[in-house]
Every structure is written in C-alpha cells, then in structure tokens.
Amino acid sequence: MIRRSDLQPLDAPRFWHALWWCAWIAVLVASLIPMPRVDLDVAHGDKWLHVAAHATLAGYAWMLFRAGASRVVALGALVAFGVTIEALQAWLPWRSADAWDIGANLLGTLTGCVLAGTVLGGALRRVDGYLFATRGAIE
Numbered sequence: 001m002i003r004r005s006d007l008q009p010l011d012a013p014r015f016w017h018a019l020w021w022c023a024w025i026a027v028l029v030a031s032l033i034p035m036p037r038v039d040l041d042v043a044h045g046d047k048w049l050h051v052a053a054h055a056t057l058a059g060y061a062w063m064l065f066r067a068g069a070s071r072v073v074a075l076g077a078l079v080a081f082g083v084t085i086e087a088l089q090a091w092l093p094w095r096s097a098d099a100w101d102i103g104a105n106l107l108g109t110l111t112g113c114v115l116a117g118t119v120l121g122g123a124l125r126r127v128d129g130y131l132f133a134t135r136g137a138i139e
Helices: 015-034 047-062 070-090 099-116 119-135
Strands: none
Touching: 015 047, 015 070, 015 119, 047 070, 047 099, 047 119, 070 099, 099 119
C-alpha cells in the first residue's frame, strides 16, 4: 500500500499517483492487444517505442516517489513489468516476444531515471503547482 509519505510533497499526490497507474495500464494494453504491423522509418523504431514508454514510466516514478525504499520498489516493479510483458507476449499468437524488447525496456527505465536526475526532474512539481496550487489541493 502506498502511503502519502511515500510520495513527493505535491498539491495533488493522489491524482498524480492515479495517473501513473493509468500510464502503466496504457503500456500494458498497448503491449498485449493485437496491433497492425507498422514499419517506422527509423532503424529499430519499435525498440525506440519501448525505450520511450519505459523512460516515461520510470521518469514519472522518480518524480512521484520520494528517494528511498518506495522509489526503489517502484522502479524494481517497472523492471519486472518490462520482463513480464515480453513473457506474456510469448503466449499470444498475435504478438511476438523478443529479448531485444526486454533490453529496450530496461534501457528505457535507466534513461528515465537519468533524465529525472536532471533539470527535467522538477517537471511534475512545476505542473502540479501550476494546475493545483491556485485552486487548492486534491487529496
């Protein structure tokens, strides 16, 4: 169970936590539903989509959770999620599992953590302050 003390001091921490879970669900659904084959004009384009999705989830987790055990657990869960998605895809006839996708998921998680350690890491607080500070907090 996530306690409010596990989250960064935001004006609407539960809103941002719920939105993070919605992002997880979106990645899960997009990873498991039948999708038309799309050829991207970028080398290894599908791998870059994996990197982007997991970097977004990891960067968001870094900004959402306080440093410490809750952040480590969230990021560990994201690593397990990336591996589990590929395992599930192996069982679906309309999807294909790929070890390179697992690598791209892990690279995305690492990239999200690194980027969140830069000036980009304050983005969630800035957006939270802009959206909720003047209107009152959402519990």
